[in-house]
Amino acid sequence: MLDDRKLAVLRAIVEDYVSTNEPVGSKALAERHNLKVSPATVRNDMAALEEEGYITQPHTSAGRVPTDKGYRLFVDRLSQVKPLSAAERRAIETFLAGAVDLDDVVTRTVRLLAQLTRQVAVVQYPTLNRSTVRHVELVPLTDRRVMLVLITNTGRVEQRVVELPEAVEDHRIANLRAVLNACLDGCGLSSVPELVADLPERLPIEDRPAAATILSVLLETLVERHDEKIVFAGAANLAGADFATGLRDVLEALEEHVVLMRLLGETTSDTPSALTVRIGSENPYLRGTSVVATGYGSGDNQLARLGVLGPTRMDYPVTMGAVRAVARYVSQILAAS
Amino acid sequence: MLDDRKLAVLRAIVEDYVSTNEPVGSKALAERHNLKVSPATVRNDMAALEEEGYITQPHTSAGRVPTDKGYRLFVDRLSQVKPLSAAERRAIETFLAGAVDLDDVVTRTVRLLAQLTRQVAVVQYPTLNRSTVRHVELVPLTDRRVMLVLITNTGRVEQRVVELPEAVEDHRIANLRAVLNACLDGCGLSSVPELVADLPERLPIEDRPAAATILSVLLETLVERHDEKIVFAGAANLAGADFATGLRDVLEALEEHVVLMRLLGETTSDTPSALTVRIGSENPYLRGTSVVATGYGSGDNQLARLGVLGPTRMDYPVTMGAVRAVARYVSQILAAS
DNA sequence: CTTGGCACTCGGGAACACAGAGTGCTAGAC
């Protein structure tokens, strides 16, 4: 059905269209890529490709433009991920190495990725899922309020102010803190709920109401912050591109964390570091855009996802190379800290 | 020079232009606002206003459009800040009241303001300047690394991992923590540097290298985070409007914290809660946009600034009302917590 | 000072022609 030459034609169409942003015609194509055949032959192949739905023409007698299906074939079979230049790799390394804490790592990563790809970059904070508790701190504020601070091994810090149902003396808070840390230190966050389930019962009865309140806030924090936090950068790169769905929708999606999460997608458990490419209508919500994403994280724990979002007409090989490289470097950084 | 009627004409021009986004002509103006005079008279007044530089015409024989100078006069003398409706006030109150921590307060505030004004909202985090230390926590990670956590009375938490020059036993860390807290608890952040200046000398000599390292990181944190953190929301509202300077520049400015800070401006120390309006060319950097901002914060401490950024053609009375109201409510919330 | 009248200007839309790029098709060459 599709012989090698037809595939070569499709590849050429995608490449030309991506670089020029204009429908590509048979003549220009035969010239620019030395296909060794005449424009007429290319036209025949194009007709076949259009028949199969890989390309389309905006109007009769204009050049051809790849369809989502065409891009899909290109990404799957016709292109190779393009590695970064040595200079780019060095730049990544030095830029990321300067980060001082987790917030900084994430901020730098997202900016870096935006700059590298000239698209909108999106980075999800490492989820608490596979993190472990490093320390729980209770700071008495007044006799009826304490600040709960949870520190994880990924360097993440969550804090909440807890209103107690009754006044509690400081030394009892200190005791509770000691019990909590003894119980939770080093444990995975996902196992926290069961670990603390019977904890109130092991306390003196007068401490139980306060403990229950604090624990409920703690559990709430774990659930809420589960995988909600996500940041983006490079919105300015949207200014040039034109989206099928309109710029406004894209900007709105970027500020809706829920939508953004769905776009980044789930990390498939079997091959967590694989690149995910969703093209145009394959995306939920924003069907005029493409998303290139991957999981990242330290060691074999895939903790979160990052990627870029751009117009369907995107340089996939370069984008995929940048996403993959950044994911690797940031994973290294996280593993080292 | 400018009698009452001319001012009324200017006001009418601004109002009409803001609502219709089309140059406003003498005839329509005389009809819509019952000025009791004929279009010809209005034309004479317009000629005078144009002579003075308050309005201009895009091309010969089109209607008139306010200049930056015209908007300035309108804001200063011809308009009144428009208070919010009762429903809006209730919505603000309930929305902000649900915030669980400082991050949440800021996030909710910026979103709220963006939604209310249909512009881009910008909120600076309360600076550490006038905050006080609530608690300093040192968590040993390994024998050569500790996590430094600084908690302020505004609910803000800063954390850093500190690499120690030599291995230090846990009980020494605990001792150092106790000393630090005894020294700093309740003190203003700005007084921290002098308070800790002689601290190493009061410690056993073997603890001094570690203490010095930790203190230098602590001081660094105070300086770096001084007033850097700033967030925005509502970029989608830019999609419709057109900017003299181009959408791209605006989006870029939003991601440059330094530029954003400059746009929000300084809180003038004498009247900190006054509304600042910068119109078009009055702005540094982004001269095609207007910024309405004000200081906010708890009590008489003006801690930070918030505001909105939009096209010069903006409904100033409504925007100013929303900014002022949100600043008041968020100040209340902060004071209460 | 205000008003009505009037000539003038200019932008924007409609109608139109046209060049150019691209196509599909068919007949001939390898």
Add this chain to the structure above:
DNA sequence: GTCTAGCACTCTGTGTTCCCGAGTGCCAAG
């Protein structure tokens, strides 16, 4: 059977012209 060359056809985009109408500035009269 596959590729190529030629040719007629179909579009879009652009430039031109024309005209309408909104809006103006100016002037003379109330």
